[in-house]
Amino acid sequence: MQKKKLSQRLFIDRLVKGVVCVLAALTAVPLIAIIGEVLWKGYDQLSWSFFTEPTPTAYKAMMATAAGEPIPGGIANGIVGTVIMLGMAVVIAVPIGILCGVYLAEHSKSRFAKTVSYLTDLLQGTPSVIIGIITYIWVVVPMKGYSAIAGSVALFIMMLPLIVRSTEETMKILPASLKEAGLALGGNNARVILKVQLPAAFGGIFTGVLLAVSRVIGETAPLMFTALGCSMIRFSIDKPISAVPLLIWEFFNDPNLQSLIWGASLFLLLFVLFLNLTAKKIANKWNS
Amino acid sequence: MNDKIFRTILYLAACLMPVVCGGIVYALVTDAFEAFNHFGFLNFLTSSEWSYTDGTERYGALPFITGTLLTTLLALVFCIPFSLPVALFVGEYFKGTRIAEVLSTITSLLAGIPSIIYGLWGFYTLRPIVMSLNISPQGSGILTASLVLAIMIVPYAASLSAEFVKMVPDDLKEGAYSLGATRAEMVRKVIFPVAGSGIFSSYILAIGRALGETMTVTMLIGNTNQMPGSITETGNSMASIIANQFGEADGLRLSSLIAIGLVLFLITAIINLIGKYLIKRARIV
Numbered sequence: 104m105q106k107k108k109l110s111q112r113l114f115i116d117r118l119v120k121g122v123v124c125v126l127a128a129l130t131a132v133p134l135i136a137i138i139g140e141v142l143w144k145g146y147d148q149l150s151w152s153f154f155t156e157p158t159p160t161a162y163k164a165m166m167a168t169a170a171g172e173p174i175p176g177g178i179a180n181g182i183v184g185t186v187i188m189l190g191m192a193v194v195i196a197v198p199i200g201i202l203c204g205v206y207l208a209e210h211s212k213s214r215f216a217k218t219v220s221y222l223t224d225l226l227q228g229t230p231s232v233i234i235g236i237i238t239y240i241w242v243v244v245p246m247k248g249y250s251a252i253a254g255s256v257a258l259f260i261m262m263l264p265l266i267v268r269s270t271e272e273t274m275k276i277l278p279a280s281l282k283e284a285g286l287a288l289g290g291n292n293a294r295v296i297l298k299v300q301l302p303a304a305f306g307g308i309f310t311g312v313l314l315a316v317s318r319v320i321g322e323t324a325p326l327m328f329t330a331l332g333c334s335m336i337r338f339s340i341d342k343p344i345s346a347v348p349l350l351i352w353e354f355f356n357d358p359n360l361q362s363l364i365w366g367a368s369l370f371l372l373l374f375v376l377f378l379n380l381t382a383k384k385i386a387n388k389w390n391s
Numbered sequence: 392m393n394d395k396i397f398r399t400i401l402y403l404a405a406c407l408m409p410v411v412c413g414g415i416v417y418a419l420v421t422d423a424f425e426a427f428n429h430f431g432f433l434n435f436l437t438s439s440e441w442s443y444t445d446g447t448e449r450y451g452a453l454p455f456i457t458g459t460l461l462t463t464l465l466a467l468v469f470c471i472p473f474s475l476p477v478a479l480f481v482g483e484y485f486k487g488t489r490i491a492e493v494l495s496t497i498t499s500l501l502a503g504i505p506s507i508i509y510g511l512w513g514f515y516t517l518r519p520i521v522m523s524l525n526i527s528p529q530g531s532g533i534l535t536a537s538l539v540l541a542i543m544i545v546p547y548a549a550s551l552s553a554e555f556v557k558m559v560p561d562d563l564k565e566g567a568y569s570l571g572a573t574r575a576e577m578v579r580k581v582i583f584p585v586a587g588s589g590i591f592s593s594y595i596l597a598i599g600r601a602l603g604e605t606m607t608v609t610m611l612i613g614n615t616n617q618m619p620g621s622i623t624e625t626g627n628s629m630a631s632i633i634a635n636q637f638g639e640a641d642g643l644r645l646s647s648l649i650a651i652g653l654v655l656f657l658i659t660a661i662i663n664l665i666g667k668y669l670i671k672r673a674r675i676v
């Protein structure tokens with residue numbers, strides 16, 4: 104091997120460190136650029152009526168634009184739809200996901216649990232558009248129509264593996280002495296899990312649920328074939344319903360409504376970032 | 392609570408996972424059968440025609456498979472020069488410091504941004520830049536889609552590889568230093584060989600993410616159904632053709648779209664399982 108001078112080697116060392124720092128710092132640029140753009144273009148659209156009124160029709164928006172006024176209306180239909188579908192999905196996915204996660208943590212050596220664990224990975228990696236297709240085949244076709252139920256089934260399938268994983272991982276890192284102490288006090292297995300282990304794991308599981316919600320709240324593709332969208336504020340769960348990301352997609356495709364994109368995106372982005380930061384904070388608090 | 396009942400409840404909850412996964416495969420296969428039966432399995436995968444004029448319907452998946460593979464590979468190429476430095480920054484150079492924590496928070500926030508917002512940003516900010524650089528006249532295309540895709544997968548690749556960089560034992564590093572190596576030499580001769588398989592597997596998982604990404608690609612790839620001639624041209628990925636046409640399709644076209652979905656599902660499943668397997672193996676070493 105060719106011998107290099109010490110000064111040369113030291114220079115390369117410093118150069119590598121510099122390049123690493125610069126390139127690593129550059130990854131912050133897209134985050135700042137995206138938040139900046141959405142904030143800059145969207146902040147003046149956020150008003151009380153933006154959150155309380157449904158989306159205007161294309162005609163109304165066109166008339167307002169022609170008259171030089173800001174487009175009336177807001178994204179209330181999307182917010183209501185997102186809350187309804189996400190609510191139903193959370194209510195079903197959280198208990199089932201926790202139970203499944205507990206099972207995996209309890210029986211981590213059994214063959215069946217290993218298979219289930221692999222399938223959880225498989226489901227977690229499944230592209231969201233395929234979850235959309237599946238829910239269409241499972242729910243929309245038999246019910247003969249798009250509905251909020253179908254949308255929440257899609258969100259449920261997407262959330263389930265995330266909650267299972269976070270529950271399993273949190274349960275596994277709990278000290279074994281915790282369980283032993285519970286059993287020594289005479290509690291049976293079920294009692295120890297429900298009264299000792301799950302409360303102790305609450306922080307980790309809660310973080311997992313928050314992250315799962317923040318992952319699926321911005322999902323658009325699975326809702327396009329299941330919830331479809333609707334321009335009215337609707338509370339019935341067997342009819343098509345809107346959602347915030349669906350509205351962004353609608354605004355993107357309709358030139359008349361394009362100026363509403365940024366307000367809706369800002370709302371969604373802030374909500375998702377808030378959930379993420381909260382989850383991180385809770386996780387840190389729980390770990391220390 | 393009765394222990395036996397509780398055990399049964401846990402077991403039933405765990406059984407849901409095989410039921411859902413089995414149901415996914417079953418539904419995709421039965422609904423894709425019509426298309427495979429009509430065109431033949433291999434013919435469907437290798438035909439590059441996509442026309443839905445009544446009577447002479449011909450559907451082939453090749454342009455979309457190409458689109459998906461091209462965008463994913465390009466995204467990977469663009470992602471490595473940024474995710475690797477982030478991994479070294481967080482896992483080695485500034486390990487355990489506040490600034491490393493800030494950077495990993497930034498990357499995790501990047502991972503949280505919904506894909507539709509990435510799409511908007513790509514469409515309204517990146518596309519004009521691509522246009523003004525005279526790379527392609529309409530701005531959207533495979534290149535633009537993969538650039539944004541690269542930003543989206545950086546967090547996944549970076550956070551996982553950082554974990555493996557962190558796990559390199561200190562005594563190995565100290566051994567290299569005691570022999571007179573500089574830090575850069577230590578990174579090349581100790582960290583890369585030791586953490587290499589872990590870093591590699593985190594890129595496999597990042598590929599798994601990029602393969603199925605839907606909205607961003609749909610908004611940026613240009614949505615044309617021909618074979619893309621070069622990376623600056625427009626095209627369609629498997630996910631984006633489904634997102635574009637699923638709502639209006641029926642009959643043979645619907646079945647063909649579901650068949651594409653099945654192929655996409657299988658590809659991502661295989662990539663993800665390989666990635667997870669490699670990660671498990673890398674953790675043991």
